[in-house]
Amino acid sequence: xxxxxxxxxxxxxxxxTYTHHTWDDxxxxxxxxxxIKDHSFNRKVVVLxxxxxxxxxxxxxxxxxxxxxxxxxxxxxAEFCSxxxxxxxxxxxxxxxxxxxxxIDVDNTAAMTPxxxxxxxxxxxxxxxxxxxxxxxxxxxxxxxxxxxxxxxTNEKTFRPGxxxxxxxxxxxxxPRLKFxxxxxxxxxxxxxxxxxxxxxxxxxxxxxxxxxxDIYKSIASEVAMPRLDKxxxxxxxxxxxxxxxxxxxxxxxxxxxxxxxxxxxxLVRPKAYDLVSNVNAVHCTGFFTTEYIxxxxxxxxxxLLERSxxxxxxxxxxxxxxxxxxxxxxxxxxxxxxxxxxxxxLVLQRDGVHVFKVFGSTxxxxxxxxxxxxx
Amino acid sequence: xxxxxSKYWYLKVHMDYERKNLPFQLTAELVKVVIVxxxxxxxxxxxxxxxLDVLKFNEKTGIVILRVPKDNYAKVxxxxxxxxxxxxxxxxxxxIYTTQQASSCLLSLAGPERxxx
Numbered sequence: 001x002x003x004x005x006x007x008x009x010x011x012x013x014x015x016x017t018y019t020h021h022t023w024d025d026x027x028x029x030x031x032x033x034x035x036i037k038d039h040s041f042n043r044k045v046v047v048l049x050x051x052x053x054x055x056x057x058x059x060x061x062x063x064x065x066x067x068x069x070x071x072x073x074x075x076x077x078a079e080f081c082s083x084x085x086x087x088x089x090x091x092x093x094x095x096x097x098x099x100x101x102x103x104i105d106v107d108n109t110a111a112m113t114p115x116x117x118x119x120x121x122x123x124x125x126x127x128x129x130x131x132x133x134x135x136x137x138x139x140x141x142x143x144x145x146x147x148x149x150x151x152x153x154t155n156e157k158t159f160r161p162g163x164x165x166x167x168x169x170x171x172x173x174x175x176p177r178l179k180f181x182x183x184x185x186x187x188x189x190x191x192x193x194x195x196x197x198x199x200x201x202x203x204x205x206x207x208x209x210x211x212x213x214x215d216i217y218k219s220i221a222s223e224v225a226m227p228r229l230d231k232x233x234x235x236x237x238x239x240x241x242x243x244x245x246x247x248x249x250x251x252x253x254x255x256x257x258x259x260x261x262x263x264x265x266x267x268l269v270r271p272k273a274y275d276l277v278s279n280v281n282a283v284h285c286t287g288f289f290t291t292e293y294i295x296x297x298x299x300x301x302x303x304x305l306l307e308r309s310x311x312x313x314x315x316x317x318x319x320x321x322x323x324x325x326x327x328x329x330x331x332x333x334x335x336x337x338x339x340x341x342x343x344x345x346x347l348v349l350q351r352d353g354v355h356v357f358k359v360f361g362s363t364x365x366x367x368x369x370x371x372x373x374x375x376x
Numbered sequence: 377x378x379x380x381x382s383k384y385w386y387l388k389v390h391m392d393y394e395r396k397n398l399p400f401q402l403t404a405e406l407v408k409v410v411i412v413x414x415x416x417x418x419x420x421x422x423x424x425x426x427x428l429d430v431l432k433f434n435e436k437t438g439i440v441i442l443r444v445p446k447d448n449y450a451k452v453x454x455x456x457x458x459x460x461x462x463x464x465x466x467x468x469x470x471x472i473y474t475t476q477q478a479s480s481c482l483l484s485l486a487g488p489e490r491x492x493x
Contacts, residue, residue: 009450011385014480017377031377043488103490243380250386250482254441256432265405266429268443286488321487337490340479344487358377359481 013362022353042289044321051312069185069288078173093188118152139336214287227271382480385449393471404433414459
């Protein structure tokens with residue numbers, strides 16, 4: 001490099017989208033539900049509850065009901081293609097599977113979303129050995145070409161034993177390097193079937209299955225200044241920016257105390273228009289959750305909010321994090337790990353509306369060498 | 377859906393040092409002085425005057441949460457990676473800074489960490 005850059009080092013790009021609408025907006029009511037439904041792999045949920053020194057039983061039950069997930073060790077990918085499995089689990093409920101201990105930018109990894117697609121991310125060597133049709137990954141280094149994405153649709157009519165496409169896929173997926181430890185969870189459409197039948201199925205095939213429950217951690221802050229969100233109440237014309245709201249929610253989840261005045265150490269202060277609220281409880285649940293669990297949790301929280309008075313509980317927030325190493329984030333959009341592998345969304349629930357924040361990493365490909373400075 | 381740009385980057389840094397080497401205990405203000413000193417050594421005085429906030433310092437675990445403007449993120453992270461020691465009260469104490477999580481959104485520092493670090 002003739003003239004290397006020594007002054008400007010831009011930070012990696014990431015995307016933050018924000019929208020706000022009322023609960024019963026007929027056209028747009030689809031938006032927050034779409035955000036929840038498309039986000040297949042939910043790893044952690046953080047809920048901020050004002051004025052709750054002790055979480056009531058109705059809420060704490062909704063955190064732990066039906067939330068168990070299973071860790072299946074050394075599962076080969078060909079098991080997800082067997083017709084018994086597809087008929088018993090994929091078509092009769094919502095099945096989620098995600099590799100738990102691989103990294104998307106260096107290892108091979110795989111995941112299965114509830115719509116029946118198997119997403120596999122492999123390196124060049126394995127891709128050439130598998131000989132299945134795939135595309136170059138859009139966000140990792142494109143030169144040298146190294147990461148390939150293979151998507152297999154198990155819903156197709158040609159995906160049955162006896163057809164040549166099926167035989168080719170199952171023989172390729174029997175590759176010895178395609179064995180991973182998966183987190184598996186299943187929610188049946190029919191309420192009579194027990195969700196643990198998926199664990200029994202894998203156990204009968206001879207794999208090691210461990211049942212795991214969500215890990216719950218609570219922390220309470222005593223006197224907290226919650227920012228005021230209603231526009232007609234702010235009389236000095238200071239509107240709260242959405243990024244500042246998200247920063248405030250982050251401070252509460254991490255246990256950071258905000259002072260009234262800026263000091264030499266920290267310039268982040270309390271919001272200008274605020275309500276003093278006591279006992280803000282931050283509940284952190286770590287596990288592997290289905291989208292139905294999140295939908296029912298949001299419904300429970302909404303009804304809880306309507307029971308409490310608007311002065312002690314002005315609003316509450318729910319943040320749902322995806323796994324930092326999952327191959328897909330929303331729908332089939334590829335997920336990239338830049339500095340932190342963020343893919344999460346936050347819903348700020350008010351009585352009359354909801355604010356939705358979505359954060360995900362940029363999908364631009366990484367550069368091996370920075371752009372040359374052409375003496376400009 | 378509105379696209380928003382975050383103005384700040386947040387880092388969660390772990391400080392690894394021997395407590396018996398220190399003449400007195402570290403507080404959050406001292407941590408800011410020490411980190412600004414590290415940036416000063418690598419990038420000079422102009423970069424060290426840029427705003428840096430210490431949001432939280434946990435003395436027992438040695439975890440610091442910092443907030444820097446977007447354009448300084450790369451410099452702060454680079455300076456912390458190569459810094460060998462901190463100067464506290466005329467004593468040079470060796471320290472290792474490990475950036476555990478860094479993101480443009482503070483809320484993601486509360487999220488799940490990578491399974492293999």
